[in-house]
Amino acid sequence: MVKVTVCGAAGGIGQPLSLLLKQSPLISHLSLFDIVNTPGVAADLSHINSASKVTGHVGNEQMEDALKDATIVVIPAGVPRKPGMTRDDLFKINAGIIRDLAVGVAKYAPKAFVLVISNPVNSTVPIVSEVFKKHGVYDAKKIFGVTTLDIVRASTFVSELINADPAQLKVPVVGGHSGVTILPLLSQVEGTNKLTQEQVEQVTNRIQFGGDEVVKAKAGTGSATLSMAFAGARFTLAVLDAINGKSGVVECTYVNLEADAEGAKAIKQVVGDDVAYFSAQVQLGKEGVAKINAIGSLSDFEKKLFEAALPELKGNIVKGASFITDAKL
Ligand SMILES: NC(=O)C1=CN([C@@H]2O[C@H](COP(=O)(O)OP(=O)(O)OC[C@H]3O[C@@H](n4cnc5c(N)ncnc54)[C@H](O)[C@@H]3O)[C@@H](O)[C@H]2O)C=CC1
Numbered sequence: 001m002v003k004v005t006v007c008g009a010a011g012g013i014g015q016p017l018s019l020l021l022k023q024s025p026l027i028s029h030l031s032l033f034d035i036v037n038t039p040g041v042a043a044d045l046s047h048i049n050s051a052s053k054v055t056g057h058v059g060n061e062q063m064e065d066a067l068k069d070a071t072i073v074v075i076p077a078g079v080p081r082k083p084g085m086t087r088d089d090l091f092k093i094n095a096g097i098i099r100d101l102a103v104g105v106a107k108y109a110p111k112a113f114v115l116v117i118s119n120p121v122n123s124t125v126p127i128v129s130e131v132f133k134k135h136g137v138y139d140a141k142k143i144f145g146v147t148t149l150d151i152v153r154a155s156t157f158v159s160e161l162i163n164a165d166p167a168q169l170k171v172p173v174v175g176g177h178s179g180v181t182i183l184p185l186l187s188q189v190e191g192t193n194k195l196t197q198e199q200v201e202q203v204t205n206r207i208q209f210g211g212d213e214v215v216k217a218k219a220g221t222g223s224a225t226l227s228m229a230f231a232g233a234r235f236t237l238a239v240l241d242a243i244n245g246k247s248g249v250v251e252c253t254y255v256n257l258e259a260d261a262e263g264a265k266a267i268k269q270v271v272g273d274d275v276a277y278f279s280a281q282v283q284l285g286k287e288g289v290a291k292i293n294a295i296g297s298l299s300d301f302e303k304k305l306f307e308a309a310l311p312e313l314k315g316n317i318v319k320g321a322s323f324i325t326d327a328k329l
């Protein structure tokens with residue numbers, strides 16, 4: 001039995017993400033949790049003729065049923081940005097939402113893989129980790145920040161420039177998931193040597209601020225939901241493939257570097273000892289993180305991007321972790 005619970009399932013990301021997951025034969029029970037509207041979403045999705053069972057759960061009193069025995073918990077719960085806001089501006093509201101959901105997961109599904117979509121990801125992942133530590137159920141190998149949308153965007157934008165197939169083109173994007181902390185490594189992609197430095201800088205900026213492009217176009221009605229649902233489903237299905245024993249599953253994802261002490265060594269040589277969380281190319285296995293791959297070679301331009309990213313990333317991590325370490329749960 002593979003149960004996947006989506007927390008925030010009635011939202012802009014939650015609904016299309018649940019639709020995509022309903023199509024997967026790897027899932028036997030899709031459990032939809034939110035503070036509103038999940039009975040309707042669940043009734044609707046349950047008419048789709050794929051094998052999985054769909055259940056809807058609303059509010060804290062139904063949280064245990066929603067979460068218990070879950071193999072994977074995906075969390076797109078919380079408020080999205082409006083124009084003019086940074087992802088960090090969401091901390092005020094989303095930190096508390098993520099803390100409370102993490103307490104529920106730590107109590108009712110302590111062995112689940114937790115996939116955090118809610119922003120600011122750079123801080124919400126440390127929040128989940130610290131809650132799990134306080135409950136004595138922490139396993140760094142199983143808690144992931146979903147940065148797949150950065151990878152999806154990078155494949156799209158770069159392939160337009162080098163005339164490649166976007167579905168096949170892999171562009172590593174490491175670091176964090178906000179503005180300058182998003183670090184696309186174009187120099188590692190075959191075919192990008194054709195680009196001028198100006199093109200490299202422009203497309204790097206577009207990847208870093210792709211979220212803002214959508215926020216602006218949606219003009220106050222929210223941020224990326226459909227492309228995020230696609231990216232979230234891709235990452236969830238990759239985790240499921242790895243759980244099912246598929247080898248060679250590698251995705252960029254934001255993890256605590258403790259998840260692979262050996263792999264972390266090479267990364268820390270580049271980012272320093274005091275960066276606890278980093279999105280890297282991660283090999284996924286049955287137990288979660290199997291190996292964190294090295295960052296690889298960087299161009300001079302990319303080295304400068306790292307310098308700009310690290311102070312903000314470290315600040316975001318400390319802000320998230322101390323929200324829990326300084327609190328009583
Ligand atoms: N990691 C990434 O790449 C991306 C992250 N996001 C983030 O995802 C989050 C959700 O975005 P949208 O779906 O557009 O927002 P939305 O407002 O459309 O949906 C959020 C859902 O969360 C629910 N919710 C609120 N508090 C809850 C709680 N305590 N328990 C369960 N559910 C709760 C709401 O009722 C709502 O249905 C935002 O924080 C956004 O910034 C968005 C795009 C990309």
Ligand SMILES: O=C([O-])CC(=O)C(=O)O
Nearest residue numbers: 081119149211212223224
């Ligand atoms: O930009 C936002 O606020 C939502 C997000 O994380 C993204 O689209 O990458």
